[in-house]
Structures are given as structure tokens and as C-alpha cells.
Amino acid sequence: MLPSSSMAPKIILAAFFVIFSLKFYSAKSETWVKGGYWYSGSGFPSSDINSALFTHLFCAFADVNSTSYELFLSASDEKEFSNFTDTVKQKNPSVSTLLSIGGGNAKYSTLSTMPGLDSGSFPVKEMEQYLDWANVMAYDFYSPQWAWISGGLSSNKVVLNLPFYGYAWTLANAQDNGIGAPATGPATTEDGDMSYKDIRDYVLSYGANILYNATYVVNYCTIGTSWIGFDDVEVVKIKVAYAKEKKLLGYNAWQISHDDNWILS
Incomplete structure (x- = not known):
């Protein structure tokens, strides 16, 4: 074997x-x-x-x-x-x-x-x-x-x-932005993958709020139609x-x- x-x-x-x-x-x-x-x-x-x-x-x-x-x-x-x-x-x-x-x-x-x-x-x-x-x-x-x-x-x-990275998705509806919300494909990059470093820079540049979901143990944020899921320090x-x-x-x-x-x- x-x-x-x-x-x-x-x-x-x-x-x-x-x-x-x-x-x-x-x-x-x-x-x-x-x-x-x-x-x-x-x-x-x-x-x-x-x-x-x-x-x-x-x-x-x-x-x-x-x-x-x-x-x-x-x-x-x-x-x-x-x-x-x-x-x-x-x-x-x-x-x-x-x-x-x-x-x-x-x-x-x-x-x-x-x-x-x-x-x-x-x-x-x-x-x-x-x-x-x-x-x-x-x-x-x-x-x-x-x-x-x-x-x-x-x-x-x-x-x-x-x-130490996450994925950015393009939401089908910016108002429907919870965990599992419908998406049309990747956002920000061709594959949607973003390093933790780039995610932090991106979030800070837009002043977006980072949320935490205890059920899935994941951080995420929404910036317009872009939805990013990742692991932050917590x-x-x-x-x-x-x-x-x-x-x-x-x-x-x-x-x-x-x-x-x-x-x-």
C-alpha cells in the first residue's frame, strides 16, 4: 500500500x-x-x-x-x-x-x-x-x-x-446576505480566493463590519454584492x-x- x-x-x-x-x-x-x-x-x-x-x-x-x-x-x-x-x-x-x-x-x-x-x-x-x-x-x-x-x-x-484565506462570492441579492445565501459566482478575484491579509485590507478600506456565526464557526462580511467568508482571530x-x-x-x-x-x- x-x-x-x-x-x-x-x-x-x-x-x-x-x-x-x-x-x-x-x-x-x-x-x-x-x-x-x-x-x-x-x-x-x-x-x-x-x-x-x-x-x-x-x-x-x-x-x-x-x-x-x-x-x-x-x-x-x-x-x-x-x-x-x-x-x-x-x-x-x-x-x-x-x-x-x-x-x-x-x-x-x-x-x-x-x-x-x-x-x-x-x-x-x-x-x-x-x-x-x-x-x-x-x-x-x-x-x-x-x-x-x-x-x-x-x-x-x-x-x-x-x-489562512477565505472566499469572496458575488451575491445574487445584496439584501440576502446570510450564511448560505444564493451567489452567482466568485468576487474580487477570478476564483474568489483571498488571503487573510488581503481580506483585512479590503474590509478596512470599506469600513465594513465583520460578523461571526457560531453555528458554522466562521467570520464573514458583506460589501455591496460581495460576500466574504473567512477565519478571523476569534x-x-x-x-x-x-x-x-x-x-x-x-x-x-x-x-x-x-x-x-x-x-x-
Whole structure:
């Protein structure tokens, strides 16, 4: 089911990310995980990361050859990735680093031929037995269809992923602007996605009120026909408290360059 040990000393399955420690430091943790993803395509230098705020940092992304299944990096990423660990350890010598593989633009068919997965199932029993933890995406879906813990994965092997971004929608009717209001498509950007930093700037520039919905545990605001849903500081606090209450292993953020002066981190 899993790749051979020659490919990587440790494997972590993270929803649609497969993460290998490779030459980076061991992924195993006995303490609360405070993790964050750094994406090389963000334009945010790894030297600017406040690594003191994290116990684990994920360097994203390496890719997988569709024929040999060997890992490879783009020429632009090779130097940055090779220096990543030394760079972030300058501010926090104890931080652990991991190499993240694939990402949202990865070729799913290549990865699926290695664990043999379909689009809605994972080998939870084997994950429970062999993995240190799983980073579970708890966003980018309308409604969850199943849960990891009820599926057999121990709570202390679950790391809750937090989104440091949100989505802007164009309302069908500006007066109908509650949670679940009809929308005609994205707003502000082609895909509607906005970093937390950009959302704060956008909201402040219009002097809009940020609302909170306790049922869905989300912040949102309306500016004309634009409706933006996201996680502000209060939501992050609630989610982290929830993770602790459920005795999860910690939390992970995608992606740290989206933060606004490390407010969420």
C-alpha cells in the first residue's frame, strides 16, 4: 500500500497531500503541533518566516514523476528548498521541517496509484498503525460526509488544518446576505480566493463590519454584492480550543504567507 522505505523514512498522509520527511527532520512529535505550510510560489521568502511561532514547518511543494515515482523539484525551487531547514532554524533551532509533496495542482492519478485510493476513501487502519499523524483539511468543502476519528483514526494522530484565506462570492441579492445565501459566482478575484491579509485590507478600506456565526464557526462580511467568508482571530482561537478539547495532536495552517503580521499564527 505504501511506498518503499527507500523513498522516504517517514510518511504522513494529509488529505490530498503526501508528505515525506526525506532529508528534512523527523515528523514524529510527542507534543502539541503548531504547524504551518510555506509555499515557494507565494513570493514570500522563507527567511521572513517567524519560525519561533511554530513547532513544524512544511516546505511546499515537491512533485512526483508519473513513471518512476521519484521526487523532483523545479530548478527555481532547488536552492530554496535545500536551504529551507537552515534558514528557519536561525530563528527557532528546535523547529522541525518537512517536505510536502503534490499539493492542490498535483496529478491525482500519479499519487493514487501509490496508496490505491479512490476519491473518497483512505486506508485509515493502516494510517493508524504506521503514521505519526495525519493533517486533516477542515475547509474547502460545503459539508463533511465523514469524519476521521469515527473512521478509526486516534484523535492524538489528527492535526487540524486551518485556512489562512477565505472566499469572496458575488451575491445574487445584496439584501440576502446570510450564511448560505444564493451567489452567482466568485468576487474580487477570478476564483474568489483571498488571503487573510488581503481580506483585512479590503474590509478596512470599506469600513465594513465583520460578523461571526457560531453555528458554522466562521467570520464573514458583506460589501455591496460581495460576500466574504473567512477565519478571523476569534475563529482560530475557537478551533484551536476545540482541537485541544478533542485531544487532537495540534493544528496546521495553509499557508503562513497569507497571515497579516502573524496575527493568526
